[in-house]
Amino acid sequence: MNIKEFQKELILYSKEIGIDKIGFTTADPFVTLKSRLYKQQELNYQSGFEAKDIERRTDARKIMSEAHSIIAIALAYPSKMKDAPKSKKGSTRGIFCRASWGEDYHIVVKKKLLQLESFILLHYPNAKVQSMVDTGELVDRAVAERAGIGWSAKNCSIITPEYGSYVYLGEMITSLPFEPDTPIEDQCGECTKCMDVCPTSAIVAPGQLNAKNCIAFLTQSKEMIPLEFRKEIGNRIYGCDTCQTICPKNKGINFTHHEEMEPDPETVKPLLRSVLKVSNREFKRQFGQMSGSWRGKNPIQRNAIIALAHFKDDTALDDLKDLAIHDVRPVIRGTAIWAISEIDRENGAIFINECLKTETDEIVIEEINRILSK
Known part of the structure; x- marks a missing residue:
């Protein structure tokens, strides 16, 4: 099976295992992102939770020398809660954000990526692969944007046409030469x-x-x-x-099609x-x-x-x-x-x-x- 045919098979398999969106991009450096990150650092706008090495955050080949392509995936999570309890005097309640509902998304997304890894290695045993979710060195949103998952919004979220911004992101660096997807045009317009x-x-x-x-x-x-x-x-x-x-x-x-992401009120x-x-x-x-x-x-x-x-x-x-x-x-x-x-x-x-x-x-x-x- 040639690489183009396998890419189609991989996309079909991703749907079978519950991945909502998959996209592909090159392992070329994220040049524009690099300058933005250095500017963030200069302005002291970074949270401190990010990986420290900006060169590695913007160049997959510094993480894996054999890198040729990056696969981006997205899983849609729920935005509404059934039977949400109400705050009342003496019984006031706090709230966790939607991205923390259900099972830890790092685990959920990593499981999907590991399934993709196994599928790739089954067909290409000598392929090199390395997956990451959020805490990895690459910037998830930048990879997703270039791989055509969605566009980068004014609020720094990735917005997908199908699922809005309620998506978890993950990516895999691979040595395989997949055909890159075309990025989606920004659709925020003048909205602020x-x-x-x-x-x-x-x-x-x-x-x-x-x-x-x-x-x-x-x-x-x-x-x-x-x-x-x-x-x-x-x-x-x-x-x-x-x-x-x-x-x-x-x-x-x-x-609400991912049961493990459903919130316990x-x-x-x-x-x-x-x-x-x-x-x-x-x-x-x-x-x-x-x-x-x-x-x-x-x-x-x-x-x-x-x-x-x-x-x-x-x-x-x-x-x-x-x-x-x-x-x-x-x-x-x-x-x-x-x-x-x-x-x-x-x-x-x-x-x-x-x-x-x-x-x-x-x-x-x-x-x-x-x-x-x-």
Whole structure:
């Protein structure tokens, strides 16, 4: 079987195993991307989660010397939840972003890529292949764009004509000379809705993101969240969907054909007060299968505290005071003290002043003094 015939067979096989879109591109360097990434680095817009070596991020041959082609795949995930529980006083809830619903997408997409690898090696045993999802060195969106999966939108997401931007991406570097696909023309037009509604104005220009200001990054960080962004986080305890839900290309889109991606409502919209008290073991049992658990429970609990302040949930004051006094983590103590000041403006200062007498951590003391000075 020649390579053109095999490429057709591979596309058919990808559909059989549940891959929603597949595309092919060359292993040539991503020249334009390289200059953009260096500019991001110069502007200090990077999140810090990215691979450090920009040369390797933009040149597949620096990862695999035999690289000839790159295969890009996309799997559509759901955007709507059945029977979503509602927040009510005393039972307020947080929310995980859609990309964290169901089983960890890194595992789901990697399984599909491994199936593709096996199929390739069955027909071409000497072929070289290397797959990656999100945490690999190549930039998933850049590969997907050049392989014709979708176009790169102003919000930096890949938008597909069929599934909108609700897709998980993955890619495989291979030594086989597949015929490259043609990129899809940008269809955003003059629309700037994603930029207009970004809660923290993190989309600084079309296709340019200051990742450090993005709520998706902030909810994954482990430090005190900067004061100017806390109220913008709302009840998000992991990630942010705002620039996707506003997008006209996502209107009415909801695909539920991947059962492993379906959300468990109680898991993706958990009770905030229960999140505050969860142990490491309980956290792993309840949230461990989700991609949103990768940073552990500390950021999720900090975000839950911020969400309680968002709801002005005074039924949580005793829990927050307990954290402010007894928790060993300065970020949790400091965030709890801030939340108390937001929920109980009249009486909170008395309690917070007492905390100052025993607090020893500089971060928390700074937070307390800022609150009391107001």
